[in-house]
Amino acid sequence: MRTRIISAFPGTGKSYFYNQNKETTIDSDSSEFSWVKDEQGNNTKERNPNFPQNYIEHIKENIGKYEFIFVSSHKEVRDALKNNCIFFYLVYPADKRKDEFIQRYIDRGSPSGFVKLIESKWEEWLKECGFEMYGCSNVRMILPNLSDELSHIVASENGKSL
Numbered sequence: 001m002r003t004r005i006i007s008a009f010p011g012t013g014k015s016y017f018y019n020q021n022k023e024t025t026i027d028s029d030s031s032e033f034s035w036v037k038d039e040q041g042n043n044t045k046e047r048n049p050n051f052p053q054n055y056i057e058h059i060k061e062n063i064g065k066y067e068f069i070f071v072s073s074h075k076e077v078r079d080a081l082k083n084n085c086i087f088f089y090l091v092y093p094a095d096k097r098k099d100e101f102i103q104r105y106i107d108r109g110s111p112s113g114f115v116k117l118i119e120s121k122w123e124e125w126l127k128e129c130g131f132e133m134y135g136c137s138n139v140r141m142i143l144p145n146l147s148d149e150l151s152h153i154v155a156s157e158n159g160k161s162l
Contacts, residue, residue, distance in 0.1 A: 003063045004153065005081065005088035006146075007073045007136070009129070010118065011104045012091055013146035014070040020147075026062055030055055030072035052080040059086065068150065075128060082135035091139045091149055092129040098122050 008014050019029035035043035044156065047098040048054065062069055063086075071077060073092065082090050093101055098119075105115045118125075130138065143149050 001064055001067060002100045003066055003069060004150075005063075005069050005071060005086060006150070007071050007078055007081065007090045007091040008146060009086050009125075009141075010114075011101045011108075012093065012141060012149075017068075017146050017150070018070060021068070024067040025070065025071045026066045026068075028055070028058060028062070028072075030074065030077055033058060048096065052077050056080050056084050056086070060084075073129070078136070078139070085135075088136045089139050089153060090129055090136045091141055091146065092126055093141045095123070095126055 006014070007118055014027055018025045028078040030052070031043060034048055036046040036048050038044050059069055059071060059081075071088070073090065076130070078088070078090065101122075102115060105118060121130075130140070139149055139153065141149055143152065
């Protein structure tokens with residue numbers, strides 16, 4: 001099975017797509033790997049010293065098992081993917097969709113601190129995403145949802161246009 005690694009910005013629809021396609025998709029939440037766990041298995045506020053390599057190993061273990069592996073869009077993860085020679089698609093919204101995405105975060109019940117962080121870092125983080133040069137294919141999300149973008153990716157890989 002051909003596996004596509006999708007590093008997608010928050011709010012693009014990873015969870016929605018995953019919930020509709022669990023047999024072919026895994027949604028790998030980096031927070032399960034980036035924090036030390038307590039005795040009950042809950043995340044603490046202490047960073048896991050093995051992150052992001054433990055996350056990369058998890059990704060590698062699932063290549064060939066799923067058509068899509070959704071991974072974090074944090075720069076640290078993108079750099080680790082590149083350093084481990086793992087090709088990925090970086091999916092992020094077009095700049096002009098800021099208001100729409102902020103409303104998505106609010107509508108899905110994201111904490112206000114998260115919404116404010118994204119709002120304040122929007123331009124910086126999208127600019128950073130746009131600078132990816134090698135090891136990935138940039139996909140500036142102009143289609144309404146991630147499902148449409150993934151269909152476009154698969155079709156373009158197969159030499160078809162939608």
